[in-house]
Amino acid sequence: MNMRKLVLVVAALTLVGLLGLGAEKIKAGFIYVGPIGDYGWTHAHDVARRIVDEKYDWLETVYIESVPEGEVETYIDQLVRQGCNVIFTTSFGFIDGTFAAAQRYPNVIFAHASGFKRAPNMATYMADFYQVYYLNGLMAGALTKTGKVGYVGAFPIPEVKRHISAFTIGVREVNPTAEVHVRWIYEWYNPAAAKEATEALIAEGCDVFAFTEDSPTVVQVAAERGLPSFGHYSPMYEFAPDYVVSGQLVHWEVIYDDFLVKIHEGIYTTRNLAHVDYWWLLAQGAVECAAVPAVVYCETACVSDTSCACCCGCCCEISPSMVVNPVYERALKDYTINHPAFGTISVYDLVFLRHNQFADPGITFDPFEGPVYDRKGNLVVPAGMWMSYDHLITMEWAAAGVAGPWPGEP
Amino acid sequence: MDLGWLVSTVSRALAFGVPLLWGTLGEIYAERSGVVNLGVEGMMILGAYAGFAVAQTLGHPGWGLLAAAAVGVVAAVWHAFLTVTLRANQYVSGLALTLFGLGLAGLLGRGWEGRPLRVPLGTITVPSLAEIPVLGPMLFVDQTILTYLGILLAVVLWVVLFRTRWGIAIRSVGESPATADSLGINVTVVRYLCVALGGLLAGVGGGYLSVAYRPSWTEGMTAGMGWIVIALTIFASWDPLQAIWGAFFFGALYHLSFRLQAYVSPELLKLMPYAFAILVLAVSGFGGARWRRRAPGSLGVPYVRGER
Structure with a gap:
């Protein structure tokens, strides 16, 4: 290939790229780190992909699953060749590969989940659970009889530590002497x-x-012993209908x-994403505190947002979400505390009150509202202050009430 | 330290050790006949998948375990066909079986993910024995029938291997197939049967995981147990009785790696069971003559009549 031809080819490719973006149609490629059947992280991303794919005529989606973190660039190349003009990479480990690819393909829009590197054509996004864990903690604090709440954690990284501390702050708000005992398994998935x-x-x-792990194991084991638990990531209610109190969805x-x-x-183009970072919580509806979500999605054809009342005779149905399992409603209503801000209140009411504070667009409460002390007695959030986003995503300390190992504790 | 510690550790060691025990007993027989099968992980995961799918469909855990056993046999016979009949390299064939099993089970299991098993194999309380203080809660509650069957099986397999003519045939085929052959023992048949038995037991071990231990199916749920089985086979020096305490000792280590987190760094504890496996291999390697003498003499070597 001589120089002129090369120039022509490059020009043609660039033109195709530009046209692709300008055109009505969007082809979005999704790169997953795990199998879509993991019933955790990747499964949730894929459910979301199918929902948006179904919703918009102008959108076409493709996905590649079980991509090793070091090989993400090769798969991005493949998606670009297939004509994708938007690419989502859904694992923290894809961060550098995605960033490098964003430099090589300036006409493709990239979005990377859970990372912090951005570029004019690369945004970041994350749906975080810490508010939901706090709400679950309120319920756990009311339900424990031994004063010991168990937590199975995946890795001792800031994300999981933030969730455990938010959970513990919830537990302690209603049960000041209770402890949250933590065990680490050093794996995202190991039943x-x-x-x-x-x-x-x-x-x-x-x-x-409560737990952070991509399988319903903890729920199943607790239920075998007749003990309540909180589902994580996917709806786990059906694994133990009498024992899943609520959960993080x-x-x-x-x-x-x-x-x-x-x-x-x-509105978003390949030139203005350098400051686009979704950090979406309860207020935006990116996460939900519930045992069962409002709409139960099915595995195959039944995926749509509103009108799928048994479109194909499978499990699809529309029902309001179950925030608190009715089995535990009585116990939570009967457990009343003397709350410094709200006076005498049942935990059941407190959960919904806090939930509304989070759901309010101008969020009026944060679990890490100061003063917050870590378990060594240091003041980590001064009175009246909230934690900044940067502090939240890098937090290493353990809230007072956490018991057990805490690798990397400051 | 109160007795509660001992009770829960032993009880969990038994529950976690069951798939290891069944798998190890099978591998001991395969290796005693001279065939290494590194496909244990693959046979276990296929057993786990088949066990779950069939139990869920037919509504009884027993059918699930039977299916797990059958699938294990089929996978093992394939290994036997390649290594005994075609005399392919046993290590390569075994590794291929593991990769194949993991892939196939993952593919077939797609639609079964995320559903609880409606009819799990329940735990039993042994009447009257469960009433014994300490020993009762330690050994006679919270176990499935497979715990006791596994121990019984180990004893039976030991008797067969060391006290019967069949056992002599199996061991001589593993030591020196040429000699066995000249004595009129059908080397091919003995090896096929032993490898198939290995597959059957590994399949049941896998089925235990999806039907009893954690009654649901998830891709990759054996999580490396097949490799632990290979190490335990050496640790037990190819002796079914020693496999019992090897498997349960490993189960105890695994449980303690979580139990002790409050006192010892979790990173170190996480290594413990695997460090133990490496240690066993190192000791058996160095450990000199005694251990080496125990290994079947023709382990890993295909038999061709008339060659030596």
């Missing part, structure tokens, strides 16, 4: 480890459970929807 960690916590007297589709519509309307 056997999650099972033995739960058994170890049970042997130590814990009687309510994610709605990535809310973020995907917003981002893709803004690209479609020309």
Whole structure:
């Protein structure tokens, strides 16, 4: 190939790229780190992908699953060749590969989940659970009889530590002497480890459970012993209908929807994303505190947001979300505390009151509202202050009430 | 330290050790006949998948375990066909079986993810024995029937291997197939049967995971247990009785790696079971003559009549 031809080819490719962006149609590629059947992180992203794909005529989506973190660039090349003009990479480990690819393909829009590197054509996004964990903590504090709540954690990284501390602050708000006992399994997904960690916590007297791990193991093990727990990431209610009190649910589709519509309307382009960072919480509806979400999605054809009342005779149905499992409603209503801000109040009412404060667009409460002390007694958030986003995503300390190992504790 | 510690550690060691025990007993027989099968992980995951799918469909955990056993046998016979009949490299064939099993189970399991098993294999309380203080809660509650069957099986397999003519046949095929052959023992049949038994037991071990231990299916749920089985086979020096305490000792280590987190750095504890496996291999490597003498003499070597 001589020089002229090369120039022509490059020019043609660039033109195609530009046309692709300008055109009505968006082809979005999703790169997943795990299998879509993991029932955790990747599963949730894929459910979201199908929802937005179904919703918009101008949108076409493709995905590649189980991509090793070091090889993401190769797969990005492949998606670009297939004509994708928007690419989502959904694992923290994809950060450098995505950033490098964003430099090489200036006409493609990139969005990277859970990272912090941005470029004019690369945004970041995250749906975070810390408010939801706090709400779950309020319920756990009321339900524990032994004063020991168990928590099975994946890795001792800031994200998980933030969730455990928010959870513990919730537990302590209604039960000032309760402790949250933590065990780490050093894996995002390892059912056997999650099972033995739960058994170890049970042997130590814990009687309510929350966790960060991509399988319903903790819920199943706790239920076998008749103990309540909180689901994580995907709806886990059906694994133990009598024992899942509530849980943390994610709605990535809310973020995907917003981002893709803004690209479609020309608000986001390949030149103005350097400061676009979604950090979406309860107020934006990106996460939900519930045992069962408002709409139960099905595995195949039944995926749509509103009108899927048994479109194909499968499990699809529309029902309001179950924030608190009715089995535990009585116990939470009967458990009243003398709250410094609200006077005598039941935990059930407190949960909804706090929930409304989070859901209010001008959020009026934060779990880490100062004064907050870590478990060593240091003041980490001064009275009246909230934690900044930068502090939240880098926090390493353990809230007072956390018991057990805490690698990397300052 | 109160007795509660001991009770829960032993009880969890038994529950976690079951798939390891079944898998190890099978691998001991395969290796005693001279065939290394590194496909244990693959056979276990196929067993786990088949066990879950069939139990869920037919509504009884027993059918699930039978299916797990059958699938294990099929996978093992394939390994036997390649290594005994075609005399392919046993290590390569075994590794291929592991990769194939993980991939196939993951693919077939797609639609079954995220659903609890409606009919798990329940735990039993042994009447009257459960009433014994300390020993009762330690050994006779919270276990499935597979715990006791596994121990019984280990004893039976030991008797067969060391006290019967069949056992002599199996061991001589593993030591010196040429000699066995000249004595009129059908080397091919013995090896096929032993490898198939290995697959059956590994399949049941995998089925235990998805039908009893954690009654649901998830991709990759064996999480490396097959490799622990390979190490335990050496640790037990190819002796079914030693496999019992090897498997349960490993189970105890695994449980303690979470239990002790309050006192010891979790990073170190996480290494403990695997460091133990490496240690076993190192000791068996160095450990000199005694251990080496125990290994079947023709382990890993295909038999061709008339060659030596």
